[in-house]
Amino acid sequence: MVEKKKVAVIGAGVSGLAAAKAFKERGHAVTVIERSHALGGVWEPSRSYPDVQTQSPKDLYRYTGKPMPDHYPEWPKGPQVHAYLTDYAHENGLTPLVRYKTRVAAMERRADGCKGWTLDLEGGDGKAAKEDFDFVAVCTGQFSEKNILSHPGQETFEQAGGQVMHSSDYTDPATLKGKKVVVLGFSKSATDIAVNAVKSGAAAVTIVYLETVWRIPYFIGGLINFKRILYIRAQEKMFPGWGQSTLARLNHALAKPFVWANWRALESLLSIQLKLNKTGLRPKEPIERGINCSVPIVTPGFFDMVADGRIRAVQGTFDHYEPGTVVLTGGKRVVADMAILAVGWKLGVPFLPEEYRKKLVEPDGQYRLYRIIANPDLPDMGFVGFNSSFCTVLCAELAANWLVRYADGMLAHQPSAEEMNRNIDMMIEWKRKKRPAAGVYGGLCVAPYHFKHFDELLADMGARKKKRNPVAENLTPPNADAFARYLASTPQYRAA
Numbered sequence: 001m002v003e004k005k006k007v008a009v010i011g012a013g014v015s016g017l018a019a020a021k022a023f024k025e026r027g028h029a030v031t032v033i034e035r036s037h038a039l040g041g042v043w044e045p046s047r048s049y050p051d052v053q054t055q056s057p058k059d060l061y062r063y064t065g066k067p068m069p070d071h072y073p074e075w076p077k078g079p080q081v082h083a084y085l086t087d088y089a090h091e092n093g094l095t096p097l098v099r100y101k102t103r104v105a106a107m108e109r110r111a112d113g114c115k116g117w118t119l120d121l122e123g124g125d126g127k128a129a130k131e132d133f134d135f136v137a138v139c140t141g142q143f144s145e146k147n148i149l150s151h152p153g154q155e156t157f158e159q160a161g162g163q164v165m166h167s168s169d170y171t172d173p174a175t176l177k178g179k180k181v182v183v184l185g186f187s188k189s190a191t192d193i194a195v196n197a198v199k200s201g202a203a204a205v206t207i208v209y210l211e212t213v214w215r216i217p218y219f220i221g222g223l224i225n226f227k228r229i230l231y232i233r234a235q236e237k238m239f240p241g242w243g244q245s246t247l248a249r250l251n252h253a254l255a256k257p258f259v260w261a262n263w264r265a266l267e268s269l270l271s272i273q274l275k276l277n278k279t280g281l282r283p284k285e286p287i288e289r290g291i292n293c294s295v296p297i298v299t300p301g302f303f304d305m306v307a308d309g310r311i312r313a314v315q316g317t318f319d320h321y322e323p324g325t326v327v328l329t330g331g332k333r334v335v336a337d338m339a340i341l342a343v344g345w346k347l348g349v350p351f352l353p354e355e356y357r358k359k360l361v362e363p364d365g366q367y368r369l370y371r372i373i374a375n376p377d378l379p380d381m382g383f384v385g386f387n388s389s390f391c392t393v394l395c396a397e398l399a400a401n402w403l404v405r406y407a408d409g410m411l412a413h414q415p416s417a418e419e420m421n422r423n424i425d426m427m428i429e430w431k432r433k434k435r436p437a438a439g440v441y442g443g444l445c446v447a448p449y450h451f452k453h454f455d456e457l458l459a460d461m462g463a464r465k466k467k468r469n470p471v472a473e474n475l476t477p478p479n480a481d482a483f484a485r486y487l488a489s490t491p492q493y494r495a496a
């Protein structure tokens with residue numbers, strides 16, 4: 001018999017909602033602890049920059065039980081995603097479980113001899129409290145701690161009327177009108193903000209980048225939705241994965257010339273479509289080597305604006321500020337009165353005690369997580385949504401369903417600590433030596449291996465249905481409705 005647990009879910013974003021639902025459905029008592037005043041995580045409107053929209057098409061950014069509304073566009077806007085998440089929480093009875101404006105400041109093992117953790121909670125009113133939980137699901141995402149960059153001279157730049165802000169603090173396009181804007185970074189948010197700055201009437205827009213990367217347009221060749229190419233199992237099979245059998249290795253060796261030609265053709269197509277040679281923004285690295293969660297989708301209009309000069313793209317990074325100017329490494333000067341730093345977020349679980357953090361993260365930053373969900377040396381806890389990808393909602397939902405079974409000892413194949421550590425070591429070795437691109441973000445990225453990851457999770461859970469017919473399975477993207485069926489085919493139970 002499975003005992004009912006008191007479960008803390010930390011974070012009320014996409015992953016926290018998936019975790020709350022999975023644990024609640026199995027009969028556990030769930031409290032969702034959220035430091036913000038509202039749910040949604042990165043989609044919470046006060047955290048989103050103007051014009052933000054998903055990179056994933058809407059059928060690949062949804063929970064299994066709830067399609068996005070028909071009237072939503074293929075790539076929904078931030079407020080639409082937020083409304084979808086709010087509805088999801090409401091429909092699944094999750095709203096009353098969320099405790100807002102409460103931050104988990106620290107956690108420690110329970111002193112009463114029971115399993116679980118004591119959380120140090122800080123309320124919005126500054127009041128602190130401690131509370132015991134039997135199990136903790138960490139759902140704090142990869143975008144919770146801003147990466148704050150400072151450069152010499154910032155104070156004098158600001159005293160002269162200049163402004164410096166992190167990309168997540170840019171929420172009002174009116175502030176850019178007539179300004180000379182410089183954006184640091186080359187991620188999706190950097191190019192989104194640069195384009196938004198042009199459209200908002202900025203007097204000049206410069207983007208400063210260290211390296212160019214391959215980007216994927218919403219429609220490859222202007223015609224084919226990228227999901228039909230980059231999200232399919234047939235494409236995924238072109239990437240040698242972990243734990244390959246001898247036969248699979250042989251197949252890869254035989255197919256190498258075709259795979260090579262496939263990638264070169266895609267590079268040529270993208271170079272023409274995105275004017276990469278004309279703008280000097282063609283990356284040097286072969287496209288297949290860098291495909292992972294950091295591959296951004298093209299911001300519509302970005303390359304055209306670089307080509308016609310509305311956006312100036314300069315290679316380098318900030319060295320220091322002077323009044324009215326940002327000076328780059330190498331001495332180039334950019335006249336500016338607003339600097340927006342699209343330099344991302346710091347990975348981490350800051351509230352975890354140091355001794356456990358050392359067990360979680362290797363000295364080179366690689367996370368020790370079995371299936372990117374649990375570590376046997378961190379008992380009574382797990383991580384949902386750390387398995388990020390191009391379809392993070394489905395990843396989070398599968399991880400949540402896996403985690404509750406793991407917590408309850410109800411996986412069809414419940415791994416031993418030794419087996420988990422052996423697998424973690426193998427995966428880290430593979431990321432370090434065979435596929436460095438899989439080591440980005442601490443190794444917490446399953447792209448482009450979505451199907452392989454999902455296959456493992458479903459097998460662990462004992463799903464009796466795991467695949468569609470071979471044509472659909474190989475040539476179409478992951479299908480959320482099919483995954484609903486796979487989850488329903490796993491052994492069901494309830495905690496008493």
Ligand SMILES: Cc1cc2nc3c(=O)[nH]c(=O)nc-3n(C[C@H](O)[C@H](O)[C@H](O)COP(=O)(O)OP(=O)(O)OC[C@H]3O[C@@H](n4cnc5c(N)ncnc54)[C@H](O)[C@@H]3O)c2cc1C
Pocket residue numbers: 010011012013014015016033034035036039040041042043052053054055056061102103104105139140141142143144189351384385386389390391392393
């Ligand atoms: C602009 C943008 C666009 C994106 N587009 C896509 C896309 O198209 N496709 C895709 O797959 N992914 C996309 N992503 C990635 C996105 O992060 C994930 O899809 C997903 O939203 C992550 O959800 P999460 O719940 O794991 O994390 P988050 O959304 O970051 O939520 C974490 C929550 O934890 C809370 N929290 C953190 N620390 C604490 C604490 N100590 N105490 C209490 N609460 C805490 C935070 O306040 C937050 O609400 C995008 C990300 C961004 C920023």
